[in-house]
Amino acid sequence: MPAAVTAQQRADRTARALAAATAAGRDLGLDVGAATVLHDAFSVVVHLSPSPVVVRVPTVLPGGTDVETQAARQRSELDVVAWLAEQGVPVVAPSPLVPREPVRRDGFSMTCWQLVEHDTTAEPDYLDRCRLVADLHLALRSYPGALPFLDAVDLGMITRGLADLAELPELLAPADLERARREWDVLAPLVRSRQEFEAAFPGVGIQPIHGDAPAVNILTTPGGDLFADFELATSGPVEWDLAFLGADAATTYDAAARALGLRTLDDRVLRLVDAIGVLRSVACLALAPQLPMLAEAVAPVLDRWRDGPFAGGFER
Incomplete structure (x- = not known):
């Protein structure tokens, strides 16, 4: 496993992503005068000011992620979001100023999106937002493209991550790692394929x-809430989109789903x-x-x- 990045190395990584996004924007014919970093975590998000274009540059990726797989997932995301925007679903849409394709530059694969003014200080009401998720699911039911079963959510990341953690006992104790492996042995067979x-x-x-x-x-x-970040768009049970949010969130979603004629959440699948x-x-x-x-x-x-x-109390 590689050594942990230092603060300077992370700053250098961000600077490389910023430079790559800037150069890519100029190559695409955009007016880029003062590109700025809006966010920096798993991806570096860059505003190509003064153009109304935001570039998302993934920089922290699971081991084994190759450029072709990454680009295929980015292409799928762009297709899903563009289709949703065409249906009038409130989403942060791909930029219309550039081709709707992932852009490769200096070892990065990036995507371009419309700049939207948003309030970063607003306190989100995640419970109320679950009502909006039902609306999104209704719209997505009609998506005509092919999305493999739980493919983009990268369940392989669990297998790879647990293997890598065997070399990082300072991050996860051996006893914890053993429990995680045993839980994954129980849960993984249920989601390896749609048939299973x-x-x-x-x-x-x-x-x-x-x-x-x-x-x-x-x-x-200012114009309302917009769904964003469809990097892991896939096919699967709707419960996947409600994971971790708790019983109140499920109740809110179920009420909205009933009103839309959708099925309510399955308790076993939620677990x-x-x-x-x-x-x-x-x-x-x-x-x-x-x-x-x-x-x-x-x-x-x-x-x-x-x-x-064990395994969150899930029982087969």
Whole structure:
């Protein structure tokens, strides 16, 4: 495993991403005078000022991620979001000023989006946003493109992350790692394929989903809330999009779903996706050498996991 990045190395990584986004923007014919970094975590998000274009440059990636796989997922995201925008769904849309394709530059693969004015100080009401997730699911049911079952959510990241954590005992104790592996042995067979999932959960429908907590990935703008960050768009049970949000969120979603004629959430599937969500957080620790803030961010999840039942209490 690589050594943890230093503050200087992270600053250099951000500077390289900023330079790549700036150069790519100019190559695409955009007016780029004073590009600025808006956000820097798993991706460096760059505003190509004065052009109304924002570039997302992924910089912290799971081991084994190749450029072709990354570009394919970015292309899928752009297609899904462009289609949603055409249907009038409130989303942060791809930029119309450049081709709707991932852009490669200096070792990065990046995507271009419309600049939207949003309030970064607004206190999000995640519970109320779950009502909006039902609206999103209704729209996504009609998406005509092909999205493999839970493909883009990268469940392989759990397997790779747990393997990498064997070399990082300072991040995850051996006893914790052993428990995580045993839980994954129980849960993984249920989501390895659509056929296996449907055999375990007959009657639970599969459809296109956001894939990454859509209630969290919403921007508050003067014109209303906009869904964002469809990097993990895939097909799967709608419960996946409600993982980790709790019983009140499920109740809010169910009320909105009933009003729209959609099915309500399945309790067993919710327990499954909650348990997998915890393991994804555990496995995410393997990325802490690239993004040191992760260790602190994941710590509360680990504490709850250690005190909780095996595999979140999920039973086959």
